[in-house]
Amino acid sequence: MCCYCCAAFFFFFCATPSVASDKGIMLEPDRPFLRVKIFERAELECCYKNAVNNGIWVKRLSSGQTEPVNLSEEVFQNYSKSNGKQCGFLTLTNAKLNDTGMYQCHFINTTVYTHGTYLQVFSEYVVHTKQNLSESTKNKILTAEGVLLLLCVVIPSASLLFKSKKQNRLEMKKMKQEEENIYQGLNLEDCCTTYDQIERSQTQSQYQDVCTAMEEREEILEKP
CATH class of the missing domain: 1.20.5 (Single alpha-helices involved in coiled-coils or other helix-helix interfaces)
Known part of the structure; x- marks a missing residue:
């Protein structure tokens, strides 16, 4: 998705020719975006006018700096000139995934860079795997x-x-502890003594009541 954003961004700046401020070099529109399959051929182009020397191809890094493209048998550049317009070509015969990036033409001894083309190299296997x-x-x-x-x-x-x-x-557990605390201070001997006293007092009171009733009854019988 970011690649398409880059393409749209560069489209606005590359749609019309522009004049570079250094030595009057006129830059032609570049192709903003190029997408190729891995191991396929990729061809980049930059065109310009009024340049004393041909531009050399550079790759812009994520830090904003640029580095020259390493040329080899699989990566080479050439130039053409017609009707006052000069063009530089960069050909990658066997594109790799790490070839993805922004490519521009730079003119030696100047600060002029062409608008550039963003190259994206993709793997068909990865794309199909994601879809499946x-x-x-x-x-x-x-x-x-x-x-x-x-x-x-x-x-x-x-x-x-x-x-x-x-x-x-x-x-x-709390209830059990409370019950233990209730009976903890009690003495069983005192309890037994108190119980015996209560029982004895109740028993004596019953006997006393019977005796008193018998005496009252005898008194009643003795009266003429």
């Missing part, structure tokens, strides 16, 4: 989303259940 895996990738994404949704439901529920059980255990 698109449906399976979507299915994997949907499956992953389902698993995540399930985890989002199960984990909070399990956490709440665990906290509830833990809270119940703490409450039971």
Whole structure:
């Protein structure tokens, strides 16, 4: 996508000829964008007028600086001239992925660069693989989303259940400790003594009541 943005950007600046400020060199429009398959032939072109020397091909780096193109049997340049217009050609007979980049013509002893052409080298195998895996990738994404949704439901529920059980255990433990604290200060002997006293007092009161009733009854009988 960025390559197409670069192409659109350079299209506006390369659509019409422009005059370079240095030594009156007139630059012709360049092809903004070129896309070729890996290991295929790529041909770049830059045209200009009023140049004393032919431009040499350079590749612009991501840092903004440029470096000369390394020429070889697979990468070579040539020139042509007709009707006062000069053109430089850069040919890559066996384009590689690392050949992708921005190519410009630079004129020696000047600060003039042509508009340039962005070359993109792509691998057909990678493109087809992505297209073939698109449906399976979507299915994997949907499956992953389902698993995540399930985890989002199960984990909070399990956490709440665990906290509830833990809270119940703490409450039971607290109640047990309170019961132990209640009976902790009591003496069993004192309890037994107190119980015996209560039982004895109740028993005596019953006997006393019976005796009193018998005496009252005898008094009543003795009266004439």
